[in-house]
Amino acid sequence: MADPDLEEQEKARRIAEEDLQGHHKQTYSGFLLLWLSFQATGIIYGDIGTSPLYVFSSTFSSQPSWDDLVGALSIIIWSLTVIVTVKYCFIVLSADDDGQGGTFALYSLLARYTNIARNHDPREAAMIPMERYHTNDLKSGGKSLRSFLESSKFCQVMLQLVGVLGVSMVMADGVLTPAQSVLGAIQGLEVVKPDLSVSAIVGITCAILVLLFLIQPFGTTKIGTSFAPIVTIWLLLNMVAGIYNLAKHDYTVLKAFSPSYAFTYLVRNGQDGWASLGGLLLAFTGVEALFADLGAFSKRAVQISWLGLTYPCLLLAYIGQAAYISTDETQTAYTNPFFNTLPPGTFYFGLVMAILAAIVASQAMITSTFQLLTQIMRLSYFPHIKVIHTSRQFSEQVYIPLANWLLMIGTVIVTAVYSNTTSLGNAYGVCVMAVTFITTCMVALVAILVWRLPFYIVIPFWLIFAALDGAYLSSVLQKVPRGAWFTIVLAALLCSIFTIWRFGKEAQWKAESLDQLPLAALVKSDPATSESSLVLNETFGGVPVSTVPGVGIFFDKAGDPMHLPACFTHFVIKFAARPSIIIFFHMRPLTVPSVPLEERYVITHTYGLVNCYNVTLRHGYMDDVLRPGLARELVGQIELTVSRGRRPDVAELEALRAAYGSQIVYILGKEAMKVKTGVSMTSRVAGFFRGFVLWIFLWMRENSRTKLADLNIDADKLIEVGFLKEI
Known part of the structure; x- marks a missing residue:
């Protein structure tokens, strides 16, 4: 007869294995999927959806020629198509880690298929779900790459740092984006009240920001369902205005669908064309939210809301604006492309919708911050702080009170210091492009090591996407001395905090492992x-x-x-x-x-x-x-x-x-x-540095x-x- 104690222990072991190693990604269909897609529209696409307000004005400083206008439009069309639709919507969203998105989720996914994360909590090591392929199951290039990564300590540390840095950059943008979007919305009131003072604009902006953060405890579902009608109407307004302008003005701008116009624009304008990429990339800022917010929604919901509504509306919006600007006799339409190209009789409605949409735009990065912070806490890169799950239907939708109030304080301070969108714009863009480039490189590793695709398929796609990201990144780096240093410093500070906490936790696990005693x-x-x-x-x-x-x-x-x-x-x-x-x-x-x-x-x-x-x-x-x-x-x-x-x-x-x-x-x-x-170290400097880092960790732990x-x-x-x- 079987020992009942052994039977109950075996049952407990099976339950623990299922709880800790099982897949927890939620899947949705039918009405729930449509509802989630509707929420995603209100949360994710507010940022990228409000770009028609300022892309052309940020790109041109004088009335562009038809060739330059169509060339810039071609770059916008193909950036939205290649970077957002092909890369993010179809490729990057497939590289989730059990339903989670973001650069650190990519690192976590790689760590499950390769032995690159050497230091785990020893108490949980037996429960880490490794899914490493047998060597013979990999293509020849994959074998060599995995062997190299698993044997190179330097590469393992760099992958870890890059994953953490990507998360830090998205969070740094989470401080900047609400200030940028809401301040831009309130500055729009100058159209009807030109004598509005700077102090009044800043004061109104700060009040709206405080209100925006005060409603966060209601949760992603309620906020997304409330914001989605605003974003949907806004996108449809842009689409209608685009169709109207295309029909009434210059339909020849449709030639921008030929990528040759994009290449000739860059060749013809040389360094000025390259510098203008810093303005054109605003057409897809917020793209990182598609992946970072994946855990709160789902791959299918994000795809449906982008392909079914946002993408076609944005294409028609930019095409319509270009059609109007090309025939504009005043040669000033490019300075305020959205308001100047609205159909007759819709100005005040457009003004109200623009202000509402711009306010809503900041929600994408707020939600991203909550999602990413949950990931890094789960993987012991940050102290455990209070996390509130806000939905019974959607398990990964969370609200983090401390992060919310710190973000609120940060955005209010940034608004007061910068006081206008021009100054803020100089601080914007570097982190976005750095994150997209990091994502491109890490997804390439996932394709080879997790999806087991051959090198000759992965490398061409990687070269195309990396070249696009690199071109935009090199252009936007010009902004570093003019303000972009702020987000870089903030991202570096966050990255340091996450890295120090993980280093300290690893030291703690090592010490605790010495105290793990069996009964005997x-x-x-x-x-x-x-x-x-x-x-x-x-x-x-x-x-x-x-x-x-x-x-x-x-x-x-x-x-x-x-x-x-x-x-x-x-x-x-x-x-x-x-x-x-x-x-x-x-x-x-x-x-x-x-x-x-x-x-x-x-x-x-x-x-x-x-x-x-x-x-x-x-x-x-x-x-x-x-x-x-x-x-x-x-x-x-x-x-x-x-x-x-x-x-x-x-x-x-x-x-x-x-x-x-x-x-x-x-x-x-x-x-x-x-x-x-008295710990033996190779040098006194290294010993001092280690002690200082651990002192910071202990201070964080105590507080x-x-x-x-x-x-x-x-x-x-x-x-x-x-x-x-x-x-």
């Missing part, structure tokens, strides 16, 4: 009394371990049944005592709204310890699990498990009830850390929120066991 390393049975009596091993003094009545609930953050929780180890060493009933309590969050009560608890007996249980609480993001009375629920679930066993043990049940009637205590570990002195910060249990029953770690 801590205690042994006392043959002089009974098998249930324990004695500390000689290493810890060889003292008998006494038993005190009551239930001790030890919080186990690792949930590893092979090793004892650190708080239990130090409790027993310090007091040479154990509660009569021991519960090792581990919480496992799942990416679902709620877990049914009958599936919530996984309970096993701890081998070698009498009346000791491993209890894993599986919970969804909407479940309220840490609350007063938790002990009663845990004991009740253990009673239920024991009574349902093959051979219910009456004595065990009586011991459980007696201990519960005696007393209940919750035991938490309080881990203090300090930097180890950041713990994972159990929401602990809402009986405070009078709580014990903290302190212990020191040197890193």
